[in-house]
Amino acid sequence: MTLNGWLQIILVLGLVLVSVRPLGLYMARVFEGQKTFLSPVLSPLEHGFYVLAGVKPDKEQGWLSYTLAMIVFSLAGFASLYAILRLQAYLPWNPQGFDNLPPDLAFNTAISFLTNTNWQAYSGETTMSNGSAMLGLTVHNFLSAATGIALALAVTRAFARASASTLGNFWVDVTRATLYVLLPISILLALVFVFTGSPQTLLGSVDATTLEGAKQTIALGPVASEEAIKQFGTNGGGFFNTNSAHPFENASALANYLQIWSMIVLSTALLITFGKMVGSERQGWALVSVVGVFVIVGIGAVYAAEAWGNPILNALGVDPTLGNMEGKEIRFGEAMTAMFAVVTTGLSCGAVNAMHDSLMPLGGMVTLFMIQLGEVLPGGVGSGLYGLIVFAILAVFIAGLMVGRTPEFLGKKIEAREIKLAMLAVLILPLSMLSFSAVAAVLPSVVATLGNAGPHGLTEILYAYSSATGNNGSAFAGLNANTPWWNTTLAIAMVLGRFAYVVPVMAIAGSIVTKKRASASAGTFPTDRSLFVGLLVGVILIVGGLQFFPALALGPIVEHVLMLSSKTF
């Protein structure tokens, strides 16, 4: 680890911190229906959309109707994306002449993009036409992020309102999230990405003659426009196979700063939006602090593990100064690779600027663990907010048990129904991650698809199901995931992780919104102080993390110990 490495990490964190408040307050205005500086341009467009779609913006929905709207919208998106991928050979913008995707890969990719997972069973530059990238992947990058934001708003309104029955209008929230938040910032980001070196063209590739006279075909396409929303919407499905490690997606150290900034800023700003809308910005900052604790400790752990280098290779004569450089790019270095890796897994983005399969055992374990904790840190756009709220509910419940008082969060009484639903949501993640992994690990046909033997192979399986269930989308990519088994089971895991999680959460919101708001008294446990921040960190670690420890011990931890004794597989 170097001082300059930490300076860079602090610099990017600082950039994020100064941006979250303006963005968070702006979003609060947008979703409370107030006028913003973009309204003169966007308001006519927005209302035109409502008229065509038959949406009455003033008509609000209860939790069930809101959730159903979300599910219908997702199903329509799935059908449309599946069709585009299956028919890409007949659609425009296919200069590469790519064939239609096979059914299992199209199914997996369609599920993956509509759940905001963006698992890459596909390899961008060898399977996806420019048309599929634009009409399919880019569109669903916007819509799955907008859906996540909408759900987060519904949960927010549950706490912001008292004795009410509705949570907002799903169609209005999705439309406003896309028009007022995602689109304007993506336009700016895309242009800056072009400036740093990302191509933006409708050509498929260009042929070069290298200095040694060989032919090199360089894949191109509308990269920057997809890249912007891929990062800003915490989607993470790359234009290219190697995602943000590819120089055309992430061209320089400065581009990398912007990539990290754009993936963390929106989810974190939503915590401020939450605070503002429930009437306590301080509550928002308390949640930001929880995120900060996990992100900073995580970065430190990965940075330390990677900068140390691989002792087996160092013993062969490799200079340890640069750290473990297998699967990493020179222009980013260890510090900004570690930061990217932790932010992308903590946030459920899933973009990668290094190959996580080649991380050191403990470095890889931290990224895996960040995914397994659930979408809480602060999760994919929107989903992080509600992931965090579920844990906050559990935290006040545990605090209530300790002192023998009825738990309250933001003046709302937390009762048996909410706790049951919260536990249901929290248990779905390990159930899917661990059960699928356990089955896969004993199937010989699955083990044959692994890229590495020994405990690292088990980690590949664990990572795949954790990433799919956590709707993350990054991978230990040595695993050949483009097989019918993986495409199908991972798609099921993605659906469980998104929908089986969100339905109980929305049911909680539906029950919370009807409750009266109790005013704070001397006996109220304050949820905007450091004591609560510490408690919440502890609850996330114990409730969200402990059940994964045995699996981690068999994978990365045992690999680390074996590596120290120079054992290879």
Next chain:
Amino acid sequence: MLTHLRPALVLLALFTVLTGVIYPLLITAIAQATMPYQANGSLIVSKGTVLGSTLIGQNFTDAKYFQPRPSATNTPDPKDATKTIDAPYNAANSSGSNLGPTSQALVDRVKAAIEAKRAAGVSGPVPADAVLTSASGLDPDISPENALSQVPTVAKARGLDQDKLRALVESQIQTRLMGIIGEPHVNVLKLNLALDGLS
């Protein structure tokens, strides 16, 4: 359910047009008009021929050129399409090795690469990036230490003075932006172009 069908389908169609057609085409139009160099892949063109992209590494095998990092990219085997063969710096199929830290294949590969370096006369610790593959397989850069360690080999192959060559490498080192941002590196294609200009 049915009451939700119309908004779902209509909004999906409208957003597909807005974010899937208008947005990328708008960005393409602005980028092509104002930043055509970057928008078309940062290409180096000489006398009508595209020599490569400054952002994409190239495979160099000749001893008279500075060597890039080893690359894990591949291409379908022309004899058997279900298999792949090594094709370093295949810019139409980016890929990392995805070998884990305790992989025997990784150890064997690094051992062979270090032996090759030793045979070329490199002594002492070998720069990590000279024997370890990048994430994309297309990393255009190497570390300054790696570039400097290759000076004797290239000087010998070209019959150039080592000090002159070292000065060339040093002039090609890109330092940290404002002294903080990024890592020092050397772009191999630019260095080799400058080298051809020198001879």
